[in-house]
Amino acid sequence: MRVVAVMGSYRKGQTIDTLIDEAIQGVRDADPSAEVEKVILVDRDIRYCTNCMACMKDDPEKPIARCPINDDMQALYPLIRNADAYIFATPVNMGAVTAIMKTFLERICYTLARPGRWPIRGCPEPRVTDRKRLIILVSSGLIPPLLxxxxxxxxSLIKTTCKDSLNARLVGDLYAGAVAKRGIDCYAAAARRLGRKLVQ
Ligand SMILES: Cc1cc2nc3c(=O)[nH]c(=O)nc-3n(C[C@H](O)[C@H](O)[C@H](O)COP(=O)(O)O)c2cc1C
Incomplete structure (x- = not known):
């Protein structure tokens, strides 16, 4: 089982980095032979999508569409394409994913998908046919789980992008709410459980 863990926080050693490591440990507990690659987005040179549409216009039968931006995504595309399962993790900033996570999602949107026919012609559908698995971890500073x-x-953005571009089905998610007040220790066991569930 090949697992790619995408860490979308700006801070290393803090909430999301800690929780993603817990999930990775859960993967290793359940499947010691699993190959896990952790991708720390802030360590990579990931430029903005330019809407050049080269990926959308490329051969729909290719496993990965051409992207003319020569940055670290070129190495990440095959890594992501060939994974069996994913961990996506991000803080909730202004109600949404971090800017670096959004940049990453925009870059995989049509390189790993082709223009499909449903629900509207041109919407992304995965280039891969094998079904992948996904867990999502998010953290919020202020808002408790109840809200x-x-x-x-x-x-929802990560879930939809992973379904449409990676053919990945959500098997579980964690909302670590109000971490400014509650801290992260109370969410560690749940993150580890999710990691186990991802590969079981
Ligand atoms: C620009 C910015 C916007 C934020 N917006 C929200 C928000 O909308 N709701 C919330 O509960 N916390 C918000 N936060 C707090 C982060 O969610 C919190 O610091 C983060 O989950 C901690 O993750 P980290 O330790 O991995 O950085 C925001 C933080 C920043 C820097």
């Missing part, structure tokens, strides 16, 4: 639906657009 999550008021402020968490991050989870």
């Amino acid at each position: 999550r639906r008021l402020c968490d657009d991050a989870t």
Whole structure:
């Protein structure tokens, strides 16, 4: 089982970095032979999508569409394409994913998908046919889990992008709410459980 863990926080060693490590440990507990690659987005040179449409116009049968931007995404595309399962993790900033996570999602949107026919012609459909698995971890500074639906657009964006571009099905998610007050220790066991569930 090949797992890619995408860490979308700006801070290392803090909430999301800690929780993603817990989930990775859960993966290793459940499947010691799993190959896990952790991608720390802030360490990579990931430029903005320019809407050049080269990916959308490329051969729909290719496993990865051409992207003319010569940055670290070129190495990440095959890594992501060939994974069996994903962990996506991001703080909730202004109700949504971090800017670096959004930049990353925009870059995989049509390189790993092709223009499909449903629900509207041109919407992304995955280039891969094998079904992948996904867990999502998000954290919010202020908003407790009870009020999550008021402020968490991050989870739905990641879930939809992973379904449409990676053929990945959500098997579980964690909302670590109000971490400024509650801290992160209370969410660690849930993150580890999710990691186990991802590969079981
Ligand atoms: C620009 C910015 C916007 C934020 N917006 C929200 C928000 O809308 N709701 C919230 O509960 N916390 C918000 N936060 C707090 C972060 O969610 C919190 O610091 C983060 O989950 C901690 O993750 P980290 O330790 O991995 O950085 C925001 C933080 C920043 C820097």
